[in-house]
Amino acid sequence: MYDYDCYPQCPTKTVYDPPVQIYRDFYHPQIVQxxxxxxxxxxxxxxxxxxxxxxxxxxxxxxxxxxxYKGFEG
Incomplete structure (x- = not known):
């Protein structure tokens, strides 16, 4: 490890990196007839x-x- 306090002659400088995009996708139902x-x-x-x-x-x-049969004649 470095002990940065031992180098007082080097001032602190802030440098900004270009922004990094992080995508978070959200899906929502869409009714399609x-x-x-x-x-x-x-x-x-x-x-x-x-x-x-x-x-x-x-x-x-x-x-x-x-x-x-009696009574009948044939």
Whole structure:
């Protein structure tokens, strides 16, 4: 170590260095609206679904003579 007090003939001088820049970055949220278009396509399809329709017919048949019963003749 140097003992600077022993050199009284050397006066103290102040020298300034050029400033040094130190960057401190701070980040803050910024809302950015992103528009994302969506197209909805409604598709309609015909699907066969059976609908059962019944056609009825009715007729009368006459049977001749029922055997084994009294009162009836055949």
């Amino acid at each position: 992103v528009i994302r278009p969506v197209e909805i396509v409604n598709r309609h399809h015909c699907v066969p679904c059976p609908q059962h329709i019944y056609s009825y017919s009715e007729r009368d048949e006459w049977v001749k003579g029922v055997g084994g």
